Amino acid sequence: xxxxxxxxxxxxxxxxxxxxxxxxxxxxxxxxxxxxxxxxxxxxxxxxxxxxxxxxxxxxxxxxxxxxxxxxxxxxxxxxxxxxxxxxxxxxxxxxxxxxxxxxxxxxxxxxxxxxxxxxxxxxxxxxxxxxxxxxxxxxxxxxxxxxxxxxxxxxxxxxxxxxxxxxxxxxxxxxxxxxxxxxxxxxxxxxxxxxxxxxxxxxxxxxxxxxxxxxxxxxxxxxxxxxxxxxxxxxxxxxxxxxxxxxxxxxxxxxxxxxxxxxxxxxxxxxxxxxx
Numbered sequence: 001x002x003x004x005x006x007x008x009x010x011x012x013x014x015x016x017x018x019x020x021x022x023x024x025x026x027x028x029x030x031x032x033x034x035x036x037x038x039x040x041x042x043x044x045x046x047x048x049x050x051x052x053x054x055x056x057x058x059x060x061x062x063x064x065x066x067x068x069x070x071x072x073x074x075x076x077x078x079x080x081x082x083x084x085x086x087x088x089x090x091x092x093x094x095x096x097x098x099x100x101x102x103x104x105x106x107x108x109x110x111x112x113x114x115x116x117x118x119x120x121x122x123x124x125x126x127x128x129x130x131x132x133x134x135x136x137x138x139x140x141x142x143x144x145x146x147x148x149x150x151x152x153x154x155x156x157x158x159x160x161x162x163x164x165x166x167x168x169x170x171x172x173x174x175x176x177x178x179x180x181x182x183x184x185x186x187x188x189x190x191x192x193x194x195x196x197x198x199x200x201x202x203x204x205x206x207x208x209x210x211x212x213x214x215x216x217x218x219x220x221x222x223x224x225x226x227x228x229x230x231x232x233x234x235x236x237x238x239x240x241x242x243x244x245x246x247x248x249x250x251x252x253x254x255x256x257x258x259x260x261x262x263x264x265x266x267x268x269x270x271x272x273x274x275x276x277x
Contacts (some may be wrong), residue, residue: 005241007048039242040243048242048247049246049250053231056226057227057231060139060224060225061207061208062208062254064143065207065210066204068150068207071143072150073154073196073199075154076153076155076199077158077196080162080273083095083159084159084162098151098152098155098202101148101149101150104202105212106210106211106212108214109149109212110214113135113141113216114141114217117144117217118137119136121136124136125137136217137219139216141217141219142214142225144217145210146213148213149213150203150206153203153206154196154199157195157199161191161194165191170187173273193269194270197265197266198262198266201259205255208228208258210227218230228247231247242250
């Protein structure tokens, strides 16, 4: 029986290279969290990760990340739709600038957003004078920073799927009497739903662990605007590596749960969509 010739090396070599890369880049750093956390007893570990200030940090990080990800889904879907369905001047520029948060250092983004949203900044001054809303040094400011760094994940997840949708399906729906809303809800939305979920999850997971762009605009008030990554840095500055890695281990667990739920939901949604197709 003839086997297909592969361009890349055989399975054994390829798998060995893959495991080596994963071990160096991912597994070894993650295992170090467990090793440092193991220096604490179970009761000490539980006490460290459940202190009121730490729990408040979890809540601030998760709640602001969730709100920012919801906003990113709405804004990202609109941006992806415009970029795919319309032709206009400056389209390539907008398409390219969406990825700016990937390339821009997070500290630069944080400083820029802080200057814009303080009560003396261009944007912050308008909101404060007209509505009495302070953006910088509040949870609103944290959410704004997380929206900035999370929007590319949604756009780049939804955009390729929209590009692959055949326009003939929409034309067939219109011919059969469906209006625009029904066509979007019955034809387009089921196709892009897995991509929306993926974009939301990636933005959510990224936002939970964000530090550089948030630390400047947050104000870092304990129990109010102090995020979990800042608590980790505070413990490191005090050379309490066990406490820092314990909090980091909890954050890692939260991220693993989020990504696992995403994989399960993606599989179920894709199965349901394929079943309807």
